Amino acid sequence: MLKKIVHILAAAAMTTVTAGTFASAQDEKVYLIDFVVMNDGFDLKERNAYEAEIAPIAGDYGMAVIHSYNLTAHLSGTMSDAVRLNVWELPSPSAMQAVINDPRYAAGVPRRDEIHDMESLTLYMASSDETGQQVADKPVLIDLVVLNEGQEAAARDAYEMKVASIAAKYGFEQVASFPVIQKIAGVGPEQPMRLNLWSLQDPAGMQKLGADPEYVALENERNAIHDFSQLTLFFGQARSE
Numbered sequence: 001m002l003k004k005i006v007h008i009l010a011a012a013a014m015t016t017v018t019a020g021t022f023a024s025a026q027d028e029k030v031y032l033i034d035f036v037v038m039n040d041g042f043d044l045k046e047r048n049a050y051e052a053e054i055a056p057i058a059g060d061y062g063m064a065v066i067h068s069y070n071l072t073a074h075l076s077g078t079m080s081d082a083v084r085l086n087v088w089e090l091p092s093p094s095a096m097q098a099v100i101n102d103p104r105y106a107a108g109v110p111r112r113d114e115i116h117d118m119e120s121l122t123l124y125m126a127s128s129d130e131t132g133q134q135v136a137d138k139p140v141l142i143d144l145v146v147l148n149e150g151q152e153a154a155a156r157d158a159y160e161m162k163v164a165s166i167a168a169k170y171g172f173e174q175v176a177s178f179p180v181i182q183k184i185a186g187v188g189p190e191q192p193m194r195l196n197l198w199s200l201q202d203p204a205g206m207q208k209l210g211a212d213p214e215y216v217a218l219e220n221e222r223n224a225i226h227d228f229s230q231l232t233l234f235f236g237q238a239r240s241e
Contacts (some may be wrong), residue, residue, distance in 0.1 A: 030093055031055060031066075031128050031178050033195055035188060036084040038121040042068065044083060044239075046115045050108075057105050061098045062091040067130055067176065067197060069140050069236030073207075077144065077232030079122055079188050085236060086143055087178065087195075089131070118136045122186025124195070132176030132197065136238050140200040141172070141206070146189045146230040153223050159218065160196075166215050171201025194229040203235055 038047060058064075067087040074080045090096065099105050112118075127171055146157060164174060189203040200206075208214055 028092060029118060030090050030181075031126040031131070032086075032090060032125040033124040033126055033178060033180070034086040034088065035079050035082040035122040035186065036086065037079070037081045037117040037122075037186075038083055039115055039117050042115040047084065050111060050115060050150075053108060053111075054105070057108075057196060058099055060102075061095045062093055063099065064089050066132055068239045069135075069142065070239050071142070071234045071236050072139075073197075073235040075233035075235065076228070077146075077189070077230055079120075079186075079232055081117070081120055082098055082122070082234070084166065085234070088178075093125075118185075120187045122188035123184040124188070125181045125184060126177045126178035126195065128176070131175045134238060135175055135197070135199045139200045139203050140175075140236040140238075141200055142232075142234040142236050143196040144189065144232040145193045145196060146191070146227045146232070147193050147225060148227045151225050156193060159221055159225055162218060163215065166212055167179065167198075167205075167209055169212070170205035171210070172205060173199045177197050189232065191228075192230075192232075200235075 036047065037043075045073055065086050066089050067085070069085050071082055071084060074082070145156060147153075164172070174196055176194040180192045183192075
């Protein structure tokens with residue numbers, strides 16, 4: 001598990017989630033999916049410095065990052081300006097409100113808003129039974145799944161099982177999956193089904209997978225299930241300090 005904790009949600013968004021959707025599940029562990037977008041003139045150097053300042057505050061309330069990847073290529077879909085993905089583990093939704101109420105966090109809000117594009121930065125709340133481990137030494141495929149209207153999760157699950165066995169031939173391994181409960185903020189898809197993280201031997205495996213006859217044969221099924229105008233893919237690499 002990473003020792004540094006990334007930035008916290010905007011106060012208004014956090015208050016809405018804590019008081020609303022999760023009011024009946026305050027003791028349940030949840031996960032925060034955070035697609036980071038910087039303002040012009042700022043980059044990951046400033047982001048890292050900000051995270052170092054916020055880490056002691058977030059850590060006091062049990063919040064920890066379990067996945068953190070710098071986004072090296074935007075492959076399709078939305079959020080083309082995102083530069084990092086973080087997935088946090090929270091002991092309960094109430095941990096977010098506790099951070100908001102901490103005066104140390106409030107003191108850092110001006111710097112947060114200076115360096116981040118808070119309108120584009122996209123946040124989701126999720127659950128998970130497959131949190132996996134940080135992928136430290138391989139590229140990662142970040143797969144935010146969006147279904148066509150009227151499609152059910154069962155159809156994606158069946159499709160995913162077929163694709164996973166084909167993709168394994170080219171070095172793909174699914175390492176984590178986070179079903180999305182609610183969008184909190186930002187410009188990403190409104191109702192993604194889940195975030196999947198895949199480790200890769202080589203990004204070139206994507207082209208090999210795309211040309212595989214078994215994968216090609218699934219085209220009609222794939223197109224019927226997914227909204228490819230919204231389904232979002234990135235390559236990522238474990239962050240380094």
